[in-house]
Amino acid sequence: MSEDKIKIAVHNGNFHADDCVAYSIISAIYPDNELVRTRTPEVLEQCKFRLDVGGRYNGETDFDHHQRDFMEARTDNDKIKYASAGLVWKHFGEEYIKAKSKELSAEQITFIKNEIDYTFIRYVDANDNGINIVSEEIPSFSKIIFLFNYRFGYINNFGFIRGATLAADIIDGMIEQLTKYLESEKVVMQALEENGNKPILILPQKVAFQDVINRHWDQFINIQLAVYPETNCEKWRIKSLNDDPKDRFSNRCKAPEAWRGIMDSELEKVTGIADVDFVHPNGFTGGAKNKDAAIQMAQKWCEIVSCQQNS
Secondary structure (H helix, E strand, C coil): CCCEEEEECCCCCCCCHHHHHHHHHHHCCCCCCEECCCCCHHHHCCCCCCCCCCCCCCCEEECCCCCCCCEEEEECCCEEEECHHHHHHHHHHHHHHHHHHCCCCCHHHHHHHHHHHHHHHHHHHHHHCCCCCCCCCCCCCHHHHHHHHHHHHHCHHHHHHHHHHHEEEEEHHHHHHHHHHHHHHHHHHHHHHCCCCCCEEECCCCHHHHHHHHHHHHHHHHCEEEECCCCCCCCCCEEEECCCEEEECCCCCCCCCCHHEEEHHHHHHHHCCCEEEEECEEECEEEEECCHHHHHHHHHHHHHHHHHCHH
């Protein structure tokens, strides 16, 4: 083993999502590292970090969770015990996020750290602790990583590194997504404040508005449609808000039946509005060639649907 690199130990034999995720986090913070897969005590003691192996947890260098007396869980409301992935994220998550995005405030970093733990890492921990919180019929991240043992073999390090790389890509993607969410939240909440009590929310740019609405559900209960510009072109879109925060395919206000699946000049004739572009056959979204046409389209869309619902 090299004397220059930081040695990070995980157990040998079959690898799992838990140890792959834990290693992916530490190795990003200490990129000049050497992976050591062993259970031999003398070799473990030569390593800087011991993840999911070694029989100790101290929050600094040792992150095993297999001890008989280990009982640490997340909160009173979430009884899922930590596994090594969660323990490493608990102590190093903020440092990991700071390294990936230097423009975030301390409050934003805490928000992103907690979101990633709740929506990704706790599922890994639950699986490693023998708790099913997802359907066994769905190929979860933990199942996919375990399949790497068959695909690439568990004796060499290649499959483990593939799993750790996938874990890092997922975490990095979530950091980018949540950073965009925080940017979107500012735009959407400002638009809501300017909107008054109108059923059409006009957004100045394309943002993840539905994610924001799902988190602030009660404040958007009277909004039916969102109107927003496309990226890198002059066109604008209209989209129905969903009718259930847990079902992104539900719709509060589908387009009038007569408009659905129609495009360009034919749609202009049916709607009586110039410069309209299309309406999706399922009626959840439509578009226009400019902002004014999109707003006119949204207004008429709402009026017709409201009349149909009240008739």
